[in-house]
Amino acid sequence: MDLLAVVVASLVLVPLAVFWGGSPVSLVLGLIFALFSPGYALVAAVFPKRHDLDIVRRLALSFGLSIVVVPLAGVFLNYTRWGIGLYPVLFSLLAFIIVAAAVAWYRRRRLPPEERFEPRFRLRLSQFWGGHHLLDRALLVLLVVVIIGAMGVLVYVARPPEVGQTFTEFYMLGPEGRAADYPDVLGLGEEATVTLGIVNHEQAVTDYHIRILIGEDEVGGVATITLAGEEEWEQKVSFAPVGVGEEQKVEFRLYKGNENTPYHVLDLWVDVVGN
């Protein structure tokens, strides 16, 4: 019955993987298919007798040998004309499981019934637990932890992807529309012009506004700009300095929505001379 269950589960996976690959059921069956079934069938073929191995060691070996068999199948396929792909891997492992299960069945049939390994699923935990050595119990606990960990990883990997990175581009160009020739030396009250640009990558309609400050003085700005996702905005804006001095920092503050803290700030340094 155990061999039949392994073969049937593997056969069920094939159409699932082909037509509904990525579905939760195919992921669960695929995990069993790759990490358990080949090893279990191989262990059953090599150790057909009940007393060859106990159930704990059989299960542990099943996982371990599966991890060996699957990459070896990949290495083998790499040197064939089919290469490593979904179908070659799927059918090569399926063939291996069926052949190993057939060998296991044949070897068990040649044994007296009382000597054949036949798993019985009677849940007597206290008897099961008490009847094993400390090392066996530790191995069993470790095995359970590893299986739970693998399931957790599977759930994490299979969950829907998160929303991609969201951000807003905010940039400043010179009067000619290139990243060059920015205002550098201005006369007091002389108007300077730059081009400001915004690109919305927030994946939602977003309101922005811009304030232009020199020190504490607000010398310009742009009122509400509403942009849809991936929409771009570019506009020439002007400002005029209100005081003379070298190395005055002109701040272009971009605000998002109703937030009071600037979302982005660009700095332009100018020297302002008297007229």
Place this chain on the structure above:
Amino acid sequence: MVVFALFLRMEGYAEEDYYQIVDVDTYRDFEWLGEELPRDSIALLNPYVGWAYFPASGQYVYSARAYPWGVEQAMEIGEFFREGATDTEYIREKNVNILYSPFPLNNPDLVEVRDGVYILREGN
């Protein structure tokens, strides 16, 4: 045995070309620089992202290394940015006019034209 095999192979891996991954907004920054900068611009970047700059922007970069850790020049550039890039003479010596910094800079000789992107002021 596995550790021994890995140890033997590690040195070989260090010589191989490999990809450098940058995030979406960094890549978009590089694209923008390629579109807006004059063709003869030379950029100084944190070496960690310098390798990706030229293929993404088509612009010249002062230093680009796929694996910058432990390289003296890369460490020098990283230190320059960590100190706020206040040494304008260092920028002139390297003959660069664009800086792409992972840290906010406060150098009056630089114009911040985009988040993290600084251009040397005219006359410098």
